[in-house]
Amino acid sequence: MSEQKPGNRPRTDRPGTSRRAFLRGGSTLAVGALAGAATVPAHAAQPDPAITEIQEWNQYLGDGVDAFPYGAPSSFEKHVIRRNVPWLTADATASVNFTPLHELDGIITPNGLCFERHHAGIALVDPAQHRLMINGLVETPLVFTMADLQRFPRENHVYFLECAANTGMEWRGAQLNGCQFTHGMVHNVMYTGVPLRTLLQEAGVKTSGKWLLAEGADASAMTRSIPMEKALDDCLVAFKMNGEALRPEQGYPVRLVVPGWEGNMWVKWLRRLEVGDQPWHHREETSKYTDLLESGKARRFTWTMDVKSVITNPSPQAPITTGPGPTVLTGLAWSGLGTVTRVDVSVDGGRNWRPARLDGPSLSKSLHRFYYDFNWDGSELLLQSRAMDEFGNVQPTKEALRQARGENSIYHNNGIQTWYVQENGVTENVEVS
Amino acid sequence: MSEQKPGNRPRTDRPGTSRRAFLRGGSTLAVGALAGAATVPAHAAQPDPAITEIQEWNQYLGDGVDAFPYGAPSSFEKHVIRRNVPWLTADATASVNFTPLHELDGIITPNGLCFERHHAGIALVDPAQHRLMINGLVETPLVFTMADLQRFPRENHVYFLECAANTGMEWRGAQLNGCQFTHGMVHNVMYTGVPLRTLLQEAGVKTSGKWLLAEGADASAMTRSIPMEKALDDCLVAFKMNGEALRPEQGYPVRLVVPGWEGNMWVKWLRRLEVGDQPWHHREETSKYTDLLESGKARRFTWTMDVKSVITNPSPQAPITTGPGPTVLTGLAWSGLGTVTRVDVSVDGGRNWRPARLDGPSLSKSLHRFYYDFNWDGSELLLQSRAMDEFGNVQPTKEALRQARGENSIYHNNGIQTWYVQENGVTENVEVS
Numbered sequence: 001m002s003e004q005k006p007g008n009r010p011r012t013d014r015p016g017t018s019r020r021a022f023l024r025g026g027s028t029l030a031v032g033a034l035a036g037a038a039t040v041p042a043h044a045a046q047p048d049p050a051i052t053e054i055q056e057w058n059q060y061l062g063d064g065v066d067a068f069p070y071g072a073p074s075s076f077e078k079h080v081i082r083r084n085v086p087w088l089t090a091d092a093t094a095s096v097n098f099t100p101l102h103e104l105d106g107i108i109t110p111n112g113l114c115f116e117r118h119h120a121g122i123a124l125v126d127p128a129q130h131r132l133m134i135n136g137l138v139e140t141p142l143v144f145t146m147a148d149l150q151r152f153p154r155e156n157h158v159y160f161l162e163c164a165a166n167t168g169m170e171w172r173g174a175q176l177n178g179c180q181f182t183h184g185m186v187h188n189v190m191y192t193g194v195p196l197r198t199l200l201q202e203a204g205v206k207t208s209g210k211w212l213l214a215e216g217a218d219a220s221a222m223t224r225s226i227p228m229e230k231a232l233d234d235c236l237v238a239f240k241m242n243g244e245a246l247r248p249e250q251g252y253p254v255r256l257v258v259p260g261w262e263g264n265m266w267v268k269w270l271r272r273l274e275v276g277d278q279p280w281h282h283r284e285e286t287s288k289y290t291d292l293l294e295s296g297k298a299r300r301f302t303w304t305m306d307v308k309s310v311i312t313n314p315s316p317q318a319p320i321t322t323g324p325g326p327t328v329l330t331g332l333a334w335s336g337l338g339t340v341t342r343v344d345v346s347v348d349g350g351r352n353w354r355p356a357r358l359d360g361p362s363l364s365k366s367l368h369r370f371y372y373d374f375n376w377d378g379s380e381l382l383l384q385s386r387a388m389d390e391f392g393n394v395q396p397t398k399e400a401l402r403q404a405r406g407e408n409s410i411y412h413n414n415g416i417q418t419w420y421v422q423e424n425g426v427t428e429n430v431e432v433s
Numbered sequence: 434m435s436e437q438k439p440g441n442r443p444r445t446d447r448p449g450t451s452r453r454a455f456l457r458g459g460s461t462l463a464v465g466a467l468a469g470a471a472t473v474p475a476h477a478a479q480p481d482p483a484i485t486e487i488q489e490w491n492q493y494l495g496d497g498v499d500a501f502p503y504g505a506p507s508s509f510e511k512h513v514i515r516r517n518v519p520w521l522t523a524d525a526t527a528s529v530n531f532t533p534l535h536e537l538d539g540i541i542t543p544n545g546l547c548f549e550r551h552h553a554g555i556a557l558v559d560p561a562q563h564r565l566m567i568n569g570l571v572e573t574p575l576v577f578t579m580a581d582l583q584r585f586p587r588e589n590h591v592y593f594l595e596c597a598a599n600t601g602m603e604w605r606g607a608q609l610n611g612c613q614f615t616h617g618m619v620h621n622v623m624y625t626g627v628p629l630r631t632l633l634q635e636a637g638v639k640t641s642g643k644w645l646l647a648e649g650a651d652a653s654a655m656t657r658s659i660p661m662e663k664a665l666d667d668c669l670v671a672f673k674m675n676g677e678a679l680r681p682e683q684g685y686p687v688r689l690v691v692p693g694w695e696g697n698m699w700v701k702w703l704r705r706l707e708v709g710d711q712p713w714h715h716r717e718e719t720s721k722y723t724d725l726l727e728s729g730k731a732r733r734f735t736w737t738m739d740v741k742s743v744i745t746n747p748s749p750q751a752p753i754t755t756g757p758g759p760t761v762l763t764g765l766a767w768s769g770l771g772t773v774t775r776v777d778v779s780v781d782g783g784r785n786w787r788p789a790r791l792d793g794p795s796l797s798k799s800l801h802r803f804y805y806d807f808n809w810d811g812s813e814l815l816l817q818s819r820a821m822d823e824f825g826n827v828q829p830t831k832e833a834l835r836q837a838r839g840e841n842s843i844y845h846n847n848g849i850q851t852w853y854v855q856e857n858g859v860t861e862n863v864e865v866s
Contacts, residue, residue: 068515
């Protein structure tokens with residue numbers, strides 16, 4: 001379908017950027033005028049007569065409704081993917097990839113772009129054979145099929161999930177050049193599931209039962225200890241995310257949701273819940289996921305993810321390409337304790353702060369989207385954001401964190417991030433003192 | 434990796450249901466007990482010693498984090514797809530496919546499962562070449578690139594989009610056996626975009642400008658007239674859905690969002706907005722998308738989608754398979770005017786009603802999720818749901834709609850739907866008088 005059609009103007013070829021190479025390069029319509037638009041407040045140009053030209057996609061039928069029973073993004077969006085850092089871990093089956101935060105907007109993370117962290121690869125579990133057991137200090141040990149779980153009353157909640165190691169590489173200064181890599185171990189979806197409380201009440205927790213061990217069904221048999229108070233509060237045994245079944249890399253067919261607490265506790269491929277009278281001190285809560293302080297002692301059980309924010313645009317992977325003039329700065333803020341009530345933005349490395357605009361539903365323990373719409377004069381910027389939650393907790397500087405915890409830490413870095421925007425719009429990860 | 438490993442118990446093969454046939458059939462663990470669980474209030478069984486058996490997925494490493502840069506559902510979920518009805522239209526490029534509502538939960542529709550309706554196939558538009566023009570009765574005609582649009586302040590909102598023809602086949606009685614087909618022309622996502630008002634103010638609408646023509650860039654050049662009052666109210670020029678770029682079949686790179694109004698007005702691949710002093714009366718608002726009454730006259734401009742609901746489970750495609758006992762009935766409710774404040778459920782064809790439990794964020798012009806948790810005694814059921822919105826509008830019976838509008842109609846059927854559940858759990862689309 002790439003032949004010239006009668007009535008078409010001559011066209012110049014452009015390199016094929018998609019699987020549909022027949023969509024050949026077309027009009028240069030009003031491009032001169034539009035380039036100028038970047039410098040005027042209107043940020044748009046008056047129409048050129050060329051607007052009346054018929055584009056390729058006006059002339060031909062596209063794919064029908066039977067083409068994609070399960071849809072996929074446009075071929076022009078192939079760069080919007082999760083990315084891993086091969087040198088970060090010895091093997092991709094015990095590793096992480098990162099959410100492309102700089103390509104997203106709003107507060108929902110699409111399922112295909114939710115970061116993954118697993119310790120023995122993605123377990124492919126047959127839901128018909130999978131079982132969830134509750135044992136230990138309970139009146140009646142129980143085993144549930146997936147069909148059993150779906151007979152209990154359900155709830156729906158949007159929660160962020162953040163890995164405790166998110167931003168961990170930045171303890172020792174600016175390391176990774178892009179918010180996908182510095183902050184991309186977070187995602188935010190709507191979960192559907194049964195309150196953990198309901199299942200524990202069904203089994204009958206004995207009065208001596210103060211702790212819960214959650215165990216995964218993958219080859220790493222991930223285990224974490226959870227205090228009973230949290231287990232009976234807002235945890236979910238979830239089987240859907242953003243409406244559909246959990247994705248395999250997110251624990252299909254069932255995972256634990258531990259709102260506001262570090263992602264490692266949200267055990268995936270959940271197979272067992274054991275009630276006990278004390279924590280188990282397994283590998284993932286001793287040698288890992290504890291914070292080694294300057295003294296050589298480690299903080300035990302740092303569960304809550306503290307109030308935090310990051311500017312996603314502009315950022316190193318998303319520089320300013322439109323020149324001076326009206327510019328949308330945007331980012332994400334969250335708190336493991338509740339809602340974010342305020343985000344301030346600085347363009348001069350933290351000397352002056354202005355309130356950002358929070359937009360979209362404000363949900364507890366969910367990502368919040370903020371914007372700062374400003375008129376860029378083309379000078380250098382040192383961008384920072386600082387979030388505050390409903391309890392008055394304020395995101396600290398990285399320096400304050402280092403003073404409190406030393407430089408041995410990896411986990412729970414909620415420090416203020418700085419991006420340096422050059423006059424040409426190129427943006428870098430830097431640190432200001 | 435399917436060979437027997439030392440220490441494994443003998444296994445029985447089961448038919449491969451996934452691309453990973455090496456995940457061979459495993460334990461029959463506690464199946465006898467679990468089958469019995471369906472009849473006891475606990476809806477779960479005490480553990481069988483077999484629970485300690487190691488499943489296949491406990492033993493082997495799965496795929497690493499580099500396997501799926503953009504993720505996909507589990508191979509066990511291949512049946513969860515959009516479906517079209519080949520006999521419904523002459524050609525798949527001017528047709529519809531349907532959201533599998535019976536497979537979903539919560540209120541967010543994942544992008545890959547949002548129903549499609551287009552009139553000339555899916556236009557594959559190059560965002561670098563795409564332009565949006567505002568012309569007509571404006572002070573300054575404007576042309577925007579995609580980069581231009583992204584310099585204006587943005588907003589995020591969750592809105593349902595319902596085709597005016599949703600449930601249209603049901604005017605003449607129960608026709609289609611599944612809520613995917615009777616009610617699946619609806620989806621619900623979070624949009625990110627620029628208020629249409631902002632762009633119109635930038636162009637400067639002349640006092641004579643009372644109507645807006647929205648035009649799509651696909652080969653059908655879809656056009657609809659929108660009154661200026663709505664255009665200046667809550668419409669968005671949106672470029673993201675559920676965080677990521679619009680999907681091609683949803684208008685990539687930019688579509689109009691017309692909250693609460695019929696889906697056909699949400700022009701996709703939006704290329705032009707013309708301001709005029711009267712409606713255009715184009716094809717899609719005269720011969721189509723008007724309601725032909727018994728008198729032979731047609732209702733002109735029936736824009737708002739009235740208050741409506743449907744039970745998604747149980748339903749013909751999702752019968753009760755777990756037998757009598759605790760059962761979760763669930764469904765969706767929505768109103769084009771605002772929030773849904775109440776949903777009632779009947780199990781006896783509308784003779785008695787009980788309030789359902791609304792769950793999840795209650796957002797204006799968004800889907801709402803409701804549940805009715807009950808103990809099924811195994812007898813026949815005639816299930817109905819009836820929604821009410823914040824303005825006191827109550828979903829009518831189909832019979833009331835027919836009395837008001839006759840039987841020529843296709844569009845705007847918000848009548849109460851009935852599912853007949855047999856004693857064996859099989860569920861059918863029926864009508865009660």
